[in-house]
Each structure stands twice: as structure tokens, then as C-alpha cells.
């Protein structure tokens with residue numbers, strides 16, 4: 001067994017441990033791994049993969065376990081490979097602005113390391129305090145700053161990955177320019193652990209931004225959110241443009257005991273972040289939006305503490321609605337399509353399920369909407385999940401009609417696997433299966449995830 005390649009502290013089989021490391025934040029799937037192993041370096045990852053090939057074991061990679069699509073759920077006797085013990089920052093190079101992390105480095109640790117160097121790691125989201133860089137790579141994590149800084153993919157300059165044959169691949173190693181054909185780095189980013197195990201990541205850091213201001217605006221109509229986005233975007237560089245509905249605000253305020261940001265409630269709110277030096281431009285944009293009738297009221301942060309308090313209104317929503325075991329969706333369409341798409345989905349849910357409450361929020365500035373439908377208190381979790389499952393094809397038809405994505409940033413995992421065809425053609429899925437067979441000929445890498 002693994003005792004021959006790992007020390008005692010690197011193997012867990014107690015039922016409580018299997019229950020913790022065998023799942024992520026997704027609910028509703030069976031959790032039944034056989035063992036959890038904790039490699040400490042790349043060579044041990046290779047040994048684990050070799051051992052799995054020889055003994056026909058299947059591997060489920062596990063990072064910070066904050067996933068919402070079941071990508072890190074082990075439900076079928078698999079071996080969970082946790083990167084918790086590969087959590088060191090290995091190297092920093094100021095000339096290249098490059099930091100090399102083991103896959104288990106927590107996102108926030110990387111952000112703090114960057115800031116200690118006078119630099120910036122711009123990928124950020126509510127679970128940054130627990131999520132790990134390897135998991136971020138596996139799902140190409142997005143979050144709240146995508147509108148200005150892009151996704152995880154945009155900051156990954158190199159990867160060391162062990163593929164399903166047990167080969168340690170060194171993909172790109174930090175080069176800015178490299179025109180030697182297929183860039184495997186980008187294939188592993190977003191592959192949800194189905195092609196190999198990410199062991200080390202070279203991350204490019206950005207120059208530190210100036211202090212940021214946060215503005216929260218009351219917006220009565222969804223369609224006007226895009227006018228607000230355009231008006232601000234024409235006058236300054238936005239670092240974030242998020243939105244949430246009044247129901248979302250109500251839930252997060254109750255959960256975190258936060259004050260009302262504006263005097264009156266509105267159907268929707270926009271949260272904007274931009275450079276402090278753009279305050280005047282921001283105020284001008286705000287006035288134009290009020291004059292046009294798109295915005296009723298607004299508040300702008302007067303201190304770093306207030307900026308953080310305003311961000312809580314958005315970042316705390318997911319946690320605040322968790323007790324309702326919501327039916328969750330993470331959808332995207334082109335930015336111009338957002339208002340009509342949102343109206344389509346609202347209409348469908350209101351007509352077909354008049355008792356359900358729809359809680360909208362998300363990264364509207366990049367076209368990513370989080371659709372959470374709350375379970376009515378009287379309904380059992382099982383009944384509600386069955387209703388959600390029946391609802392999915394109808395919602396995904398609406399996504400497909402606009403050439404959108406059924407998973408904007410959380411990944412496909414187990415949750416969306418059977419619906420992949422709504423965002424990928426048969427020809428594309430066939431190519432994906434071909435790649436899977438090439439990189440993972442023994443079918444041991446996160447089996448059952450992503451691909452139908």
C-alpha cells in the first residue's frame with residue numbers, strides 16, 4: 001500500500017478524515033473515498049500516480065475543497081490526493097515578477113506574499129482564504145476582478161503537472177514568449193484534474209494598484225446596469241463591476257448583521273471598484289447616471305474599512321444563503337445579452353415554479369450571473385433537488401439559445417457533467433474525450449468528472 005512510498009503522517013483512512021477530504025462545498029453527492037494521501041513533493045506525486053496505475057486505483061485531486069460543482073468529490077472508493085502538505089512558496093524572482101508555488105499554497109497566502117514584494121496577485125474571490133492555487137488552476141478560477149485583470153489563466157506562466165501516465169511535464173516554466181506549438185499549460189488550466197495533477201505553478205505578479213474606492217449604487221432596472229457600466233467604463237478603469245438583487249441584500253444583511261448601504265431599497269444594486277485617483281471621474285459618472293434615471297442613490301467608501309464593509313454585501317451572499325440549500329447555477333452570456341437573458345430565466349422560473357424565490361448576484365461586468373433558487377422552508381432537500389434537476393435542461397436551453405456557458409467559473413465537475421452538451425458540440429466533446437485518453441490512458445484522473 002501507500003506505506004511504501006509515503007510516511008504515516010501522509011496517509012489518512014479514519015472515517016472522519018475520509019468525510020472531510022472526500023468532498024468540497026458541493027452538497028448532494030455520495031462521499032466514499034478509500035484513503036487520503038498527502039504528497040510533499042513532485043517525486044511523491046509521480047510515485048502515487050505510478051502506484052495507482054499499477055494497482056488500478058483512481059485519483060481525485062483535492063485542494064482547498066471550496067468547489068461548488070463536485071469536482072473534488074470522491075464517491076466511489078477513490079484515492080484522494082490532497083495538496084495540503086505541498087503548501088510552500090518555493091521561489092520568487094523580481095526581474096520576471098514570477099513566484100513559484102506548490103499547488104497547495106492558499107490563494108490569500110499568495111496575495112499576501114505578492115503584497116510583501118510590493119506587487120499584486122489580482123485573482124480574488126470570497127473563498128480566497130481557503131482555496132488553493134492548484135484548484136484555481138484546475139478550474140481557471142475567476143472571481144471579482146476579472147473585468148480588469150482577467151482569469152487565473154492570464155497569470156499562469158508555467159506549470160509542473162504529473163499526467164495520467166505518471167510523467168512529470170514542465171509546461172512553459174515562466175517564459176513570456178514561447179512559440180513551440182501546443183501550449184499544454186493552457187490545456188491543464190481548467191481541466192478539473194481530469195488530465196493530470198498540478199504540482200507546481202509559476203505565477204506572474206502584477207504591479208501593485210493604487211488604493212481602491214468602492215461605490216454601491218441603487219439601480220431599479222437590470223437593463224440599466226449595462227448603461228451604468230458603459231457610463232463608468234467610458235470615464236475610468238473599473239476594477240470590479242458586480243451586482244446583486246434586493247433579496248440577496250436582504251439575506252446577506254440578516255446573516256452578517258450589516259447596515260443598509262442606501263436609504264431606500266431598490267430591485268438591484270451595483271458594486272463598483274476603481275482607483276482612488278479616479279474619484280472625480282467616478283462622481284461625474286454617478287451624476288450622469290442619476291440624471292439619466294438609471295441610478296437612484298449611491299454611496300462611496302471613505303476609508304479602507306468602509307470599502308471592505310461594502311464588499312461584504314457582495315462577498316457574503318453565497319455563505320448567507322447556504323442554509324437554504326439553493327439550486328445553484330453559474331452561467332455566462334455575452335455582456336450585451338445579460339438583461340434579456342436574466343429576464344428569460346426569471347420569466348421561466350416565475351411561471352413554472354411560482355413558489356420559488358430567485359436570488360440573483362454575480363459578476364455582471366463580465367457576463368457571469370450566479371443564479372441561486374432558494375428552497376422553500378416547507379420543502380425537503382430531496383424534493384427540492386429533484387425539482388432543480390428537472391429545471392436544469394430548461395434553463396440550459398435558455399443558455400444555449402444565447403451561446404452562453406453553463407459554467408462560467410465554478411467548473412463542470414459532477415454537477416454539470418450530464419449537461420455539457422448545452423455548451424460544447426458533439427465534435428468538441430469527442431475531441432475532449434480523445435485528449436483525455438491521450439493524457440490519462442488508464443482513466444485514473446478524477447474519473448466521472450467533466451466528461452459525460
Ligand code: 2HG
Nearest residue numbers: 126315318328362370372
Ligand atoms: C461568488 O461569486 C461565488 O460569490 C459563489 O462564485 C457563487 O454561491 C454562488 O453561487
Ligand code: ZN
Nearest residue numbers: 143363370409
Ligand atoms: Zn462568482
